[in-house]
Amino acid sequence: MIQHHPGEELLLTLAAGHLDSGPAVLVDAHVERCASCRAQWRQLQAIGGALIDDAEPALLETHALARTLERIDARDGTSNANGSIQRTITTPRPPLPNGAIWPRSLHGSTISRWRWMGPGMRWSRIELPHEPNASLHLLRIAPGRSLPIHSHDGIEFTQVLCGSFDDGRAVFGPGDFDAADGNVHHQPIVRDSGECVCLAYVSAPLKFDSKLAAVIGRWIGM
Amino acid sequence: MSRYNRRAEVNAGHARAQGVTRYYAVTYRPGGATMPTNEEFQQWMDAVACHGDKQAFAALFKYFAPRIKGFLMRSGSDAALAEELAQETMVAVWRKAASFNAEHAGVSTWIFTIARNLRISHFRRLPASNSLDEPGMWSADEQAADAPDAPDERMFIEQREHSVRQALAALPSAQAQILRLSFFDGQAHPKIAQELGIPLGTVKSRIRLAVNQLRRALDEFNPKS
Ligand SMILES: [Zn+2]
Numbered sequence: 001m002i003q004h005h006p007g008e009e010l011l012l013t014l015a016a017g018h019l020d021s022g023p024a025v026l027v028d029a030h031v032e033r034c035a036s037c038r039a040q041w042r043q044l045q046a047i048g049g050a051l052i053d054d055a056e057p058a059l060l061e062t063h064a065l066a067r068t069l070e071r072i073d074a075r076d077g078t079s080n081a082n083g084s085i086q087r088t089i090t091t092p093r094p095p096l097p098n099g100a101i102w103p104r105s106l107h108g109s110t111i112s113r114w115r116w117m118g119p120g121m122r123w124s125r126i127e128l129p130h131e132p133n134a135s136l137h138l139l140r141i142a143p144g145r146s147l148p149i150h151s152h153d154g155i156e157f158t159q160v161l162c163g164s165f166d167d168g169r170a171v172f173g174p175g176d177f178d179a180a181d182g183n184v185h186h187q188p189i190v191r192d193s194g195e196c197v198c199l200a201y202v203s204a205p206l207k208f209d210s211k212l213a214a215v216i217g218r219w220i221g222m
Numbered sequence: 223m224s225r226y227n228r229r230a231e232v233n234a235g236h237a238r239a240q241g242v243t244r245y246y247a248v249t250y251r252p253g254g255a256t257m258p259t260n261e262e263f264q265q266w267m268d269a270v271a272c273h274g275d276k277q278a279f280a281a282l283f284k285y286f287a288p289r290i291k292g293f294l295m296r297s298g299s300d301a302a303l304a305e306e307l308a309q310e311t312m313v314a315v316w317r318k319a320a321s322f323n324a325e326h327a328g329v330s331t332w333i334f335t336i337a338r339n340l341r342i343s344h345f346r347r348l349p350a351s352n353s354l355d356e357p358g359m360w361s362a363d364e365q366a367a368d369a370p371d372a373p374d375e376r377m378f379i380e381q382r383e384h385s386v387r388q389a390l391a392a393l394p395s396a397q398a399q400i401l402r403l404s405f406f407d408g409q410a411h412p413k414i415a416q417e418l419g420i421p422l423g424t425v426k427s428r429i430r431l432a433v434n435q436l437r438r439a440l441d442e443f444n445p446k447s
């Protein structure tokens with residue numbers, strides 16, 4: 001049962017098409033999995049439909065319809081073959097624990113192999129094709145292990161793929177979404193139920209309390 | 223008959239049938255263009271999808287292309303880009319007509335999502351044809367196998383589209399303004415706060431109020447939820 005959701009503001013920004021790709025991948029990953037957010041997502045998109053209906057019609061260029069039909073004719077026949085074959089080539093992905101599934105919102109991105117960052121802790125870098133610099137990672141943490149205590153200069157979004165963790169504020173389980181900012185100083189501890197894999201986005205490097213953790217954070221790029 | 227009169231009549235019918243009280247938004251529209259009915263939109267979509275009917279496509283084009291362009295210009299695109307994206311949106315309508323899922327959205331909403339995605343692709347510098355071949359920019363738009371929607375949602379779509387409009391019109395103007403700005407301005411909410419001279423917290427709380435009010439209006443329409 002999903003307990004933690006992105007909230008109205010993020011869903012609205014995503015529906016309006018104004019959320020940056022990094023955070024958008026996480027919110028999208030949540031919405032694909034959460035029926036109640038998906039219902040809200042559709043309602044918010046319907047606002048877009050209403051705004052299209054209400055838009056002041058703008059004068060089109062002369063022959064706009066003819067041009068559009070020409071584009072259609074030009075692209076019919078050429079398109080599908082090449083396009084879809086390329087799309088089906090996917091880069092290899094690191095293995096996930098049993099029961100975890102890849103969010104479809106990661107479609108097209110490059111996901112590195114698991115790398116060690118401490119006992120029971122591994123990470124993987126995700127590169128979005130159109131925004132390779134967005135700081136997007138997968139974290140894979142063993143039961144009972146914890147991330148170093150930290151705060152935030154920007155925002156940190158987390159979407160839980162499997163397992164669960166407790167950061168003192170709440171317990172986050174499969175499908176849950178969390179947003180943390182400068183007001184949150186926390187140490188996520190993975191619960192004993194099993195390995196925890198999270199998708200994480202940070203808009204600015206985390207502020208770790210310990211110097212060693214800060215070094216590791218810089219190395220990982222979080 | 224103006225689109226709003228027609229709507230008001232349709233909705234009055236729903237309201238009478240359900241025995242509930244509703245408010246009707248009758249908005250003055252300069253030019254008084256008549257909006258095709260949702261049924262007509264559906265028929266045109268079917269004709270395009272099943273028969274490649276260019277006349278039906280022309281009818282959709284006549285209604286939507288100028289509005290998409292107007293919407294995009296209102297969102298800050300210059301006229302040339304708005305024209306380009308409006309035409310590309312209509313190309314996508316043609317090519318994706320068969321994948322239009324009336325269980326998920328009304329035609330206007332579906333077309334909004336295409337225009338929105340093409341605008342994003344443009345700013346990400348992806349070729350338009352690329353995004354057309356993708357399964358969809360947002361996985362949230364696709365049916366999730368492990369979290370299916372109610373099977374009989376289809377009949378409620380038209381009501382949802384109507385009631386979203388009604389609820390929008392019935393929102394306090396400050397809330398409606400924030401929603402519109404969120405769509406049009408491509409601006410982060412902190413910037414909207416700055417522009418309106420109100421604290422960011424107020425922007426966020428107005429968004430929350432507005433979205434919750436929308437949801438209540440929709441729940442009223444949909445007895446299942
Ligand atoms: Zn949710």
